[in-house]
Structure formats: structure tokens, C-alpha cells
Amino acid sequence: MSAELRLLATSEAVPEVRRQLRHHGFDVGLCVSELLTNVIDHVGEGTPVTVRVLGTPYGSTRVEVTDPDPRALPVLLRASPADESGRGLALLDALALRWGVEQGAGHKTVWCEVEGEAAEAAGHGGSAVPGPSAVAKPSRSPSACSPSP
Template sequence: MTFELDLLAVPKAVPEVRRLLRHHSCEVRLCASELLTNVIDHLGEGTPVTVRVLVTDHGHTRVEVTDPDPRALPVLLRATTTDESGRGLALLDAMAQRWGVEQGVDRKTVWCELEAPGQGTATLPHGRGSGGPPQRWP
């Protein structure tokens, strides 16, 4: 089953998306929240986005957020204990099997994949999210 929602990235949309995803795991809801919050923080309130949750051919859950700015790429930071922000992608990187960015001419999609409940942990050859080109499953 695929979930897809077009909306404006505004702070009140974050809890609404979590509510709409209430039948998914807390990890899915958290990843969708973090990806949506990144759009608000880095592109600005009111940016049009599409949030998608789908199951891959490998049985993983994929969370995607597409926005209209292919140039503003996510950067995985290592926040210090005194930093007030900068932990969103680190949290996503810790939870996801892998994550990445797909760039188009007039948009980008930031995505992550989570293992389905009950699956074992997969080992990826290059770590999780590099922020580089999407990693492919063998």
C-alpha cells in the first residue's frame, strides 16, 4: 500500500502527517517528520512537497519527501551536545537501512528505507546514507 500526500511544508503539517501515518511504525512517522522538517528549516515555510511511503520490492518501507529545489542538498552533520539543531539526518541515518537523494532538473527527493518489522539487519557495502548517489541493493 502506498501513501502519497501533496502539501505545503509548514510546522502544523508535521503532526498532521504523523497522524495520517498512524498505522505505520513510529520509525516511519519519525523519518517522515524529520524529512518534512528539513524542508521547512532549509527551504522555508510554504514550500510545496510530496510525502510518500511505500513498500519496496525487497519488502523494506521507503519514506520519500520531494521538494522543488534540486540544489539544496541534505548534509549529515555531527551535532555537538550544545548544538540546538542538526540532529535530524543523524537520527534518520541511525534508523534507516540506507538513505539518499534523487535529483531531477526541477526537484529532488530525499528518501530513506527502513527494514520491515521482523526482518534481520542488512549490511550495506558503503554504510547508510552518504548523501551521495542512491545506493543499490545487491
């Protein structure tokens, strides 16, 4: 149960990626949509990205979106009812078990983990694939992740 897509982050690409990943479940599609939209809004339309969906050893699903700008970090905002934007990461924070950012030289990966999708997809012929070795603090807020000692 893993997928990797390389694409340009455009408004037109968001529904197509959701369609391609629909067998991974609703939560995965919603997280991918929000993360891609953040790249479009904060890094730029047409930015090359890599989207990954990975099963974790403990039964959840990890969604990752990697883009080439290590400086444009996501910020969790509390949007007012009058604000026209600023709710994407709040939605992701409410939906995900945890999420964070891994910065590298010349790129960053924003990731989240959602419950139950791996088991659901595995029931449809997929199999869980362990995620990356980086371990994050188990929180619902962004954190820079570093490998375990």
C-alpha cells in the first residue's frame, strides 16, 4: 500500500491526484489536497513536488508532500470566521494523528499520519510498507523531525 507521484503543483492537479489516490481513503485524499494547496499558495503554482503515501508499521498511513523550498514552512493559524484562507493546516491538525516537517538541503517534506487507512487499503489487496526512519514527537503540532539516535 504505497504510492509515489511526481507532478507540478497546480490547481488542476489537485483533483487528479485525489482521484489517483482514492483507494487510499477519504482522509488521505483530504490531506494530500491540503498539502498540495499549501505548496501552490506559499511556494508557487507549478512547483515540482513528490507526493508519497506509505503504510506505517503500526497501521496508520503517512502522507508526504516534498517541494524544493526548505524555507517556506507551514504555520498553523487560527482563522477567524471572516478570513478567506488559513484553515488548511487547522483541518490537517484536526484530522491527523500527528504531522510535521522534515527539512533537507534544497527541499522540505511536510507529512502527516492518519488512522486506519492502511488497514482499509490492505483489505483491498495492498500491503503496509514501513515509512521513513525519522521519528517525530507524538504531537498534533508541527515539529522538525530528526532520526532517532
